[in-house]
Amino acid sequence: MKKFNVFVLACLLFGLIAAPSLFAANVTLTIWGRDIPDDSADHLYVRDLIAGFQAKYPDIKIDYVALGDPGLMDKTKITMASGSGLPDIFQTWGGSVMGGYADAGNLFDLTAELKSVPGSLAAQQAMTWKGKIYGVAPFFAVAGIFANEGIFKTYNLKVPTTIEEFDKVCDTLLSKGVQPFACGEKDKWPALALYMYLTNRYGGDASAQASARKLAYNSDPFIKAAQLYQNWIKKGYFGATPLGEGYGDAQQLMATGKAAMHITGSWMCAQYSNPEFTDQTLGFYAFPTFKSGGVGTAADIMGMTDIGFAATKVAASKKDAVVKFMKYAMSVEACQSDPGRICSVPGVKAKSSLTAQASAVFASAKTVTFWWDQDLPPSVTSPLNDTIQSFFLPEADVKKALTSFEALCIENMGPVKK
């Protein structure tokens, strides 16, 4: 009896020690993301993505690390530079930043596995570098005009359908004590979307030509767009203190009905349609074109990945698990919990009318220009935002500012090829 008891105890002990390892996940995927997977509306996709994937594939353990912003970008950059301590997957907007990592040989080519995953072409292009696909972009963002429908109705105005109409609409709004545009330029990047649109409307694919060094950044379309921008700033269309307000302040101006329009990315759809955030009714509109003399069309859209994931070279040994994750990230099941982003996966319905309007703008796009500050070489992106911020200084000479920027581009991207 005594021997039997000892045997039973030994079995129990073995079971206690061995059981966890027997039932443990076979593979662990380390993922670096931006958002904490909590109940906040903005984070629902990431929360459900991890929980859903874990439930569907219990043999693959997810080790998700939320690094915030700019923590994610800084840590990824440092790790990529050293080449060690890389995660298997990291969140990225794609473009030239991801391309830099790919050029350094730190990313894992998943072209064969991901090229047939259903999704928008623009989203796939954002995660493609030099013909190779390194990840997926389940959500895409486009820039457009968030307009306060109530304000426009009260003052019997219509959201401009041509750029020429902006002056009339903005002057009327100003005379009624309403700030025409919310911006938040203290943070330096928020003014970019409008400048990109104006440049496109003046010069069509001028930005693509400039990045290919076929056109200078101080050429006509860039200067004209900057001059018009500065003219609007001087007229007070962006309020009296545009450089003192951050992006959060701009959102508050819209949420409280103090500003009539906000030209920004569709990632704001969830917040602007959340009754707890604002009691105003907003609409999303495509950026207009010039009635005469312009080149760009309304189907030329500015935007880029909203949420994307790319795989690093260390994921090569876990290829199956990584591909499963990427495909799951692009599934209707994973994407449907997001309340406001434009989903690049077919079959996911927009949760709000704002998202539906933004999705329609995205669907109408014939060309999508990626955010310059994500798509140009990193050596010129922060000076680009500095240059655009300088338009907000009334005494600034935009021509001179763009010429300085062009000089920097020559140094980092080469001279314009005739």
Added chain:
Amino acid sequence: MAKVVPADTVRLAAKKRVPRREPGRTLFIFFCILPALLFLAVFLYYPIVETFRISQMKTSGLSDEVFVGLDNYRKLFADEEFLAGLRHVFSWAFWSIVIQLPLSFFIAFGLTYYSNRMSNTLRAIFYLANILPSAITAMLGKMVFAPNYGILVTIGKVLGWKWLASADFLGNPKFAFWSVFIIATWAYSGFYIIYFMARMEQIPRDLREAAELDGASALRYAWSIVLPDLNYAIRICAVLCTVGSLKLFDLPYLMTTGGPGYATSTLGISLYRHGFINWNYGKAAAIGVVIFILSLVFTILQFTFGKRKDE
């Protein structure tokens, strides 16, 4: 009668008194300091040497390094952001010494000279700002100076002062530097106050009583007795001000991200942006070297200058 001893005998005796070098003892001392030496070598001296090396390279951190000699330094002195940062850290250091140190001295003197039940509470209140994390200090600073909802703007609205109600302290290049500096003065002075107070409390009570008997006023006592006694402490604080200004990053970055334009940019912000945003490690390392050399030069200068005065 005094005994006369030959000089050679004295020299020999002195020689005998010198302890013999023991190899075991030397080895023991060496092993005792070895961990600290290794730590310093790996985490301090090696990075400094490496920074000097990288500052002569053109590299994004991801690409191969290309030797460019002093080209990064040459480019720095044509870089608007770097030059603005350099100007700002010198201004910051100058105004810190001219404003923060005298202010701290007078507060510390007031709290020590007119010491009463409130002194300890006031000391804690003044020091509180210094122990707050920079993020909180910056947030409070924004609350004071923000347009639309900031405390100053709200006061302007309440009083009907249009110029104050519409002021853009953080967004106007003319005001932004000073707005950040005011918050920094509030945040950093607490440390100097505590430091000065600690030194003032060590001045013998007799000196003050003697001065009072001679009819010296509080100001006279501060000028003639306290200030000379705090000479070394003030010099230390001036060095801390200067070196701190050269490394300045957190408050300006959190309050204005160095803007508008480069109105509040510093060498630290410039280094961060070149290294982590613009992916230009070589240039960032060159800025690091400039900060290192300037810190070293100013520290040596301030101590040498102070020493001569003492002598």
